Structure formats: C-alpha cells, structure tokens
Amino acid sequence: MDTTHIHLILTHFPIVGTIIGVLILAYGYYSKEDSIKKAALFTFVLMALLTIPVYLSGEEAEETVEHIAGVSERIIDQHEDLAEVAIWFMAVLGISSLLSFYAISKELAFAKKLTLVTLIISIVTFGVFAQVGNLGGQIRHSEIRPNSTQIKGDANENEMSKFQGTENDDDDDDDDDDDDDD
Numbered sequence: 001m002d003t004t005h006i007h008l009i010l011t012h013f014p015i016v017g018t019i020i021g022v023l024i025l026a027y028g029y030y031s032k033e034d035s036i037k038k039a040a041l042f043t044f045v046l047m048a049l050l051t052i053p054v055y056l057s058g059e060e061a062e063e064t065v066e067h068i069a070g071v072s073e074r075i076i077d078q079h080e081d082l083a084e085v086a087i088w089f090m091a092v093l094g095i096s097s098l099l100s101f102y103a104i105s106k107e108l109a110f111a112k113k114l115t116l117v118t119l120i121i122s123i124v125t126f127g128v129f130a131q132v133g134n135l136g137g138q139i140r141h142s143e144i145r146p147n148s149t150q151i152k153g154d155a156n157e158n159e160m161s162k163f164q165g166t167e168n169d170d171d172d173d174d175d176d177d178d179d180d181d182d
Contacts, residue, residue, distance in 0.1 A: 051086075
C-alpha cells in the first residue's frame, strides 16, 4: 500500500465522519444531553486529525493519476485548491470542538452558544468537504462530471435520430408501395 492508497482510503472519513458528527451534535444540542454533544465534538476532533494524512497524501496521489488518460488536470487543480480551503475549515472545527468540549466539561456559561457556533461551523465544513470529495471523484469518474450528462444527451439524440431516420425510411417505403398500387 502506498500514499495514493492511503489518500483514497482516508479521504472518505472527513466527509462521512463530519456529517455523522453534525447529526449527533444537532441531536445532542436539541436534547440538551452533554454526553451526546461531547461524543460529537470528539468525532470532529478525530476527523480533524484524520484530515492531516488525507491532505498530506494528496500531492503524491496527484502524481500517480495526472498522466492517466482521461484524467483532467483542471479538475485536479480545482480539487487541490478547494482542499487547501477545506483543511482550514476542518482546523477551525477541530479547535472549536476542543473549546466546546472544555466549556461543556467545565459547565461554563457560554458553552451552549459555543456549541451552537461549532454546529454551524461543522455544517459549513461538511459542505466544503462534500464539494472537495465530489471534485476528487470527478478526477477518475468522468460519469459524474457535470458535462457528462450533455455527452450522454448528445449520444442519445444521435441514437434517436438514427432510429427516427429508420422510421422515416420505412414511411418512404410505404409511400412507394402506395404509388405502385395506383
């Protein structure tokens, strides 16, 4: 297993782990259960830590795929640029989670507000990571690229015109048969 494998395996954790953490924290906030909030905050800290090897392995993963036919350098660059933004969001989420955890544990007056801020940060962080993951998927999966529907649509139109052309030819043959009868 090389760095590219590590990138591909771990890259799903910040996305899936963050949305799970969002759901747990939202439930904990709604139910006012500190232990549930702490579990979510711990999840965010863990995801922040897992994001580090994902980010650091990205450059080597790029080196592995950039010369493969059908791989878009433009999408790789977009993925890389957004990943740089995403790691900062995850760092803020990790720090905010640690502060919220501490505030809840010490029963500080601002714990509830800080936890709400952390929940908002986590939702935004998930959104950014979902987009990073989407761009990462597009690097090797052309079927999820935005223009792939247009290509399919064009292909379907070509197939339909061939089919319609066949029907039209049959109609013309029928007309010829009618002329022969007269």
